[in-house]
Structures are given as C-alpha cells and as structure tokens.
Amino acid sequence: MTVDVAVTGLGLITSAGHSVDATWQGLCASRSFAVRDPVLAGLPVDFACSVSDFDAADRLPRRLVRRTDPFVHFALTAAQQAWDDAGLAPGHVDPARIGIVLGVASSSYVGFGPVFQRLDRGEEHLVSPLMMARSIPSMAAGETAAHLDCRGPNFTVSSACASGGHALGVARDLIRAGTCDIVLAGGAESGRATFNGIAFARMGALSKRRHDPARASRPFDRDRDGFVLSEGAAVLVLERTDHARARGATVHSVLAGYGASADAHHPTNPHPDGRGLHHAITTALADARISPADIDHISAHGTGTPVGDLIEARTLAASFPAGPPPVTALKGAIGHALGAAPAIQAACAVLSLRHQAIPPTVNLDNQDEAIDLDIVTKAPKEVPLHSILSTACGFGGANAALVLRAP
Structure with a gap:
C-alpha cells in the first residue's frame, strides 16, 4: 500500500x-x-x-x-x-x-x-x-x-x-x-x-x-x-x-508524485527534444496515479534563457496532449536561486493550493511566438486548484518533477 x-x-x-x-x-x-x-x-x-x-x-x-x-x-x-x-x-x-x-x-x-x-x-x-x-x-x-x-x-x-x-x-x-x-x-x-x-x-x-x-x-x-x-x-x-x-x-x-531523470546529453544544455524532462514528468504523474488532464497548474522551471525556455515549453506541450494547464514561472520575480529554486517552487505550489490562485509571471510582455503555453501574467489568477506539477532542470542533465495536491 x-x-x-x-x-x-x-x-x-x-x-x-x-x-x-x-x-x-x-x-x-x-x-x-x-x-x-x-x-x-x-x-x-x-x-x-x-x-x-x-x-x-x-x-x-x-x-x-x-x-x-x-x-x-x-x-x-x-x-x-x-x-x-x-x-x-x-x-x-x-x-x-x-x-x-x-x-x-x-x-x-x-x-x-x-x-x-x-x-x-x-x-x-x-x-x-x-x-x-x-x-x-x-x-x-x-x-x-x-x-x-x-x-x-x-x-x-x-x-x-x-x-x-x-x-x-x-x-x-x-x-x-x-x-x-x-x-x-x-x-x-x-x-x-x-x-x-x-x-x-x-x-x-x-x-x-x-x-x-x-x-x-x-x-x-x-x-x-x-x-x-x-x-x-x-x-x-x-x-x-x-x-x-x-x-x-x-x-x-500531499506530495503525491515524484519523477527524476537524466538527459544524458550535455554538461549544460538540455536535450533538444526534452526527453529527460518529459520522462520525469510522466514518472511523477504515474507515481501520483493521475493523468495529464488532472493537473490544474504547472509551476515551470522557466529561467529566462533563450534555449532552455523554448525546450521546456515544447516538452510541456508534448507531455500534455490536450494542452498544458495555466503555467507560471516564479523566476521572473525572484530570479534563479539555483539549487533552492525547485524547493521554493514547491512551497509556493502549496500556497497556490491554499489560496486557490496562481501568481503571475513577471516581465512577460511579449510571449515568444514559438511558445504555445497559457502563461499567467500581470496579476494572480484565481482558479480551482487540486493538483499542481512543478518542474526543475539542472546542469549535467538533471531533471525533477513533483506533483502536489490538495489534502
């Protein structure tokens, strides 16, 4: 059990x-x-x-x-x-x-x-x-x-x-x-x-x-x-x-799901097709015993790098066949706290569940046309939330995905 x-x-x-x-x-x-x-x-x-x-x-x-x-x-x-x-x-x-x-x-x-x-x-x-x-x-x-x-x-x-x-x-x-x-x-x-x-x-x-x-x-x-x-x-x-x-x-x-993977590709660049992050996401969803359609919000890694953001966005789109739910990237507001960043995202996901709101992505004035995501901007978005996916990627091709759900 x-x-x-x-x-x-x-x-x-x-x-x-x-x-x-x-x-x-x-x-x-x-x-x-x-x-x-x-x-x-x-x-x-x-x-x-x-x-x-x-x-x-x-x-x-x-x-x-x-x-x-x-x-x-x-x-x-x-x-x-x-x-x-x-x-x-x-x-x-x-x-x-x-x-x-x-x-x-x-x-x-x-x-x-x-x-x-x-x-x-x-x-x-x-x-x-x-x-x-x-x-x-x-x-x-x-x-x-x-x-x-x-x-x-x-x-x-x-x-x-x-x-x-x-x-x-x-x-x-x-x-x-x-x-x-x-x-x-x-x-x-x-x-x-x-x-x-x-x-x-x-x-x-x-x-x-x-x-x-x-x-x-x-x-x-x-x-x-x-x-x-x-x-x-x-x-x-x-x-x-x-x-x-x-x-x-x-x-x-509840910390319901966890997935981890390696790109096995490059010291600093993510794999071009996002295979490692995709595997971490699907593993976390399976661990939580839910489908992509059950995720209400994604807290993305979203660092603001030209290549990384594009690959992550394409991976999210591929991981959610019906289209990803609303996305936010906290680093627009608070920058990139390196190893602490995924934990900060997870804590804030818990707060999103508490407040039933998604904080906005700061400085997203002109969304990249190649990024097909529903990204929250300008102000918090109040929306019913039960399950949230949080993603993280690191040098060496390390990937982590967490699913947090309401109690």
Missing part, C-alpha cells in the same frame, strides 16, 4: 520576503526584486535578486551565525519557520525518526573568495580553521539537524538547479520506506558571489540588462536573454499522513 506523505509545515525566505506570507504577497504583487548588487559591483553583470534587510543574528544565536555562511543562515531560518508551522516540539516526536534532506547546488563561493585572496598574499595563517566546516554543502543539513535536534538521516542532495526537487523526492521516499516519520526537506542557496557572477556571465547564461535590472528576468518572453542570480531557501516538513493526523497537525497538501 502506498503511504501518503503530507506537507505539514512551510518555511520560506526569498528576495520577495523573509517569511511564507511575505514571499506570497511579493509574488502576487507582480514585480521584480532584481536590483544592483554591491557584491557583484564591477562585474559584467552587477545585479541580482538578493535577500535584502536580513540579519541572521536577529533570528539565530550569534555564535551559530558567526561560524556559518549565508546559505546555512537561509536554511536554518526556513527550517525553523517550517518546524514552528508544523507544530513540532522537543519531546513530542522521537528525534531519531526525524530526518533532514536539503538541496544545495554550488557550495559556498561567498566564503571561498576571501580565502583565495589570503592564499595569494601568502597569508595562510589567517585562514579560519572553520573554513571547511562552514562552507561545504552538507552543512546546511548538518547545522539544521543540530539546531533542531533531528537525529535521523541527514544529508545534502547536489544536482545543480534540480537539487531542491530531488531533495523533496528523496525525503518523501525515506518516509514511504518507513525509515522516518518526519523529514524536513527543501533547498538553500546563496548564488550572489563573484565566482558565480563571473562563471555564469562567461557562459552567457545571465541577462545583460544592466541598464534595467528589474526587467532583466523574462521567462518565456521573446526578448529574454538569460537568468538573474538569486538566493534564499525553502523547507517543507514532510510527514506520514496518519502520523500527522494522530498528533493533530494541519495537513497543507
């Missing part, structure tokens, strides 16, 4: 807001949060969607903040929100039955930059002994487990920009297998670093609209020219539905 896995807690911190409600309100405001970024000053692309006016020390112990990097701050903040939202408390649940699975794509290049500068100056003695422990991807999950006393399986999934989606899928499977009763799952990332800014700009992946950052991220628009770097985190509390009901928890939604 298939075990239903419920979402009982949500935590979000994004460039649109520092909480679940603030992020949702920001997305529904139909505006971009891209601005000039002092961290990227002097680079060919000097803007990003940053988590502004955020001081981790206002929410976390100062000693913990000092020994960790921003992606960990975001993970801890979102995890604490999700923990509180789920009504979890020490002593009420066996900590050995609570796991942590987080997606992180790129480690912490924020912290590595100053270290390389010191090494170049021959100042090895000034490199912090905590440098490795604060920066490796696994510390997002490790520090979260220590902070919340979760003693079950604990690890990080790293599959580029599909990381957060795979983390949620793997976490759900841990619950289905009986390994855990509860798993905190999602993704965290801080892509605002000189290394990322240079690397993505050199490969032509970033938008070059320095004169107008707020209009730079343009998913599915005919004038799109690349994505905008972003940061943030999303954590969802996943739990056996019977376990949640037994402790009186609120079930926000």
Whole structure:
C-alpha cells in the first residue's frame, strides 16, 4: 500500500520576503526584486535578486551565525519557520525518526573568495580553521539537524538547479520506506558571489540588462536573454499522513508524485527534444496515479534563457496532449536561486493550493511566438486548484518533477 506523505509545515525566505506570507504577497504583487548588487559591483553583470534587510543574528544565536555562511543562515531560518508551522516540539516526536534532506547546488563561493585572496598574499595563517566546516554543502543539513535536534538521516542532495526537487523526492521516499516519520526537506542557496557572477556571465547564461535590472528576468518572453542570480531557501516538513493526523497537525497538501531523470546529453544544455524532462514528468504523474488532464497548474522551471525556455515549453506541450494547464514561472520575480529554486517552487505550489490562485509571471510582455503555453501574467489568477506539477532542470542533465495536491 502506498503511504501518503503530507506537507505539514512551510518555511520560506526569498528576495520577495523573509517569511511564507511575505514571499506570497511579493509574488502576487507582480514585480521584480532584481536590483544592483554591491557584491557583484564591477562585474559584467552587477545585479541580482538578493535577500535584502536580513540579519541572521536577529533570528539565530550569534555564535551559530558567526561560524556559518549565508546559505546555512537561509536554511536554518526556513527550517525553523517550517518546524514552528508544523507544530513540532522537543519531546513530542522521537528525534531519531526525524530526518533532514536539503538541496544545495554550488557550495559556498561567498566564503571561498576571501580565502583565495589570503592564499595569494601568502597569508595562510589567517585562514579560519572553520573554513571547511562552514562552507561545504552538507552543512546546511548538518547545522539544521543540530539546531533542531533531528537525529535521523541527514544529508545534502547536489544536482545543480534540480537539487531542491530531488531533495523533496528523496525525503518523501525515506518516509514511504518507513525509515522516518518526519523529514524536513527543501533547498538553500546563496548564488550572489563573484565566482558565480563571473562563471555564469562567461557562459552567457545571465541577462545583460544592466541598464534595467528589474526587467532583466523574462521567462518565456521573446526578448529574454538569460537568468538573474538569486538566493534564499525553502523547507517543507514532510510527514506520514496518519502520523500527522494522530498528533493533530494541519495537513497543507500531499506530495503525491515524484519523477527524476537524466538527459544524458550535455554538461549544460538540455536535450533538444526534452526527453529527460518529459520522462520525469510522466514518472511523477504515474507515481501520483493521475493523468495529464488532472493537473490544474504547472509551476515551470522557466529561467529566462533563450534555449532552455523554448525546450521546456515544447516538452510541456508534448507531455500534455490536450494542452498544458495555466503555467507560471516564479523566476521572473525572484530570479534563479539555483539549487533552492525547485524547493521554493514547491512551497509556493502549496500556497497556490491554499489560496486557490496562481501568481503571475513577471516581465512577460511579449510571449515568444514559438511558445504555445497559457502563461499567467500581470496579476494572480484565481482558479480551482487540486493538483499542481512543478518542474526543475539542472546542469549535467538533471531533471525533477513533483506533483502536489490538495489534502
């Protein structure tokens, strides 16, 4: 018998807001949060969607903040929100039955930059002994487990920009297998670093609209020219539905389907016919025991790159023979948070189910004529929602698809 896995807690911190409600309100405001970024000053692309006016020390112990990097701050903040939202408390649940699975794509290049500068100056003695422990991807999950006393399986999934989606899928499977009763799952990332800014700009992946950052991220628009770097985190509390009901928890939604695949094609470009993403989508639908016609809304990967958006759009059209349902792409508003992006999409899909509304795709002024999708723009669209598909693609040909449905 298939075990239903419920979402009982949500935590979000994004460039649109520092909480679940603030992020949702920001997305529904139909505006971009891209601005000039002092961290990227002097680079060919000097803007990003940053988590502004955020001081981790206002929410976390100062000693913990000092020994960790921003992606960990975001993970801890979102995890604490999700923990509180789920009504979890020490002593009420066996900590050995609570796991942590987080997606992180790129480690912490924020912290590595100053270290390389010191090494170049021959100042090895000034490199912090905590440098490795604060920066490796696994510390997002490790520090979260220590902070919340979760003693079950604990690890990080790293599959580029599909990381957060795979983390949620793997976490759900841990619950289905009986390994855990509860798993905190999602993704965290801080892509605002000189290394990322240079690397993505050199490969032509970033938008070059320095004169107008707020209009730079343009998913599915005919004038799109690349994505905008972003940061943030999303954590969802996943739990056996019977376990949640037994402790009186609120079930926000059900993570009903998960599909994963590889393009097996190219280090950075998706396969031209979208075969990997199509397989992930069909697998997720089969896992959820539904047909394409049962999906009411698609939260698309939609980064704003010329090739990626076109291939994704064609794949969605091929995966939904009767025509895809209404689509949105959150990256028009909040940029591309790399490994955290799929988790942010999943959390916002839960919010769409709660509010029965689809947030708009920002900056879609002139839809590409080659993209035959019903894309929500300008304002939120209120529509009955029961099942939502969320897609993610990453370097190395990694693909993830999730189906979330109303409880």
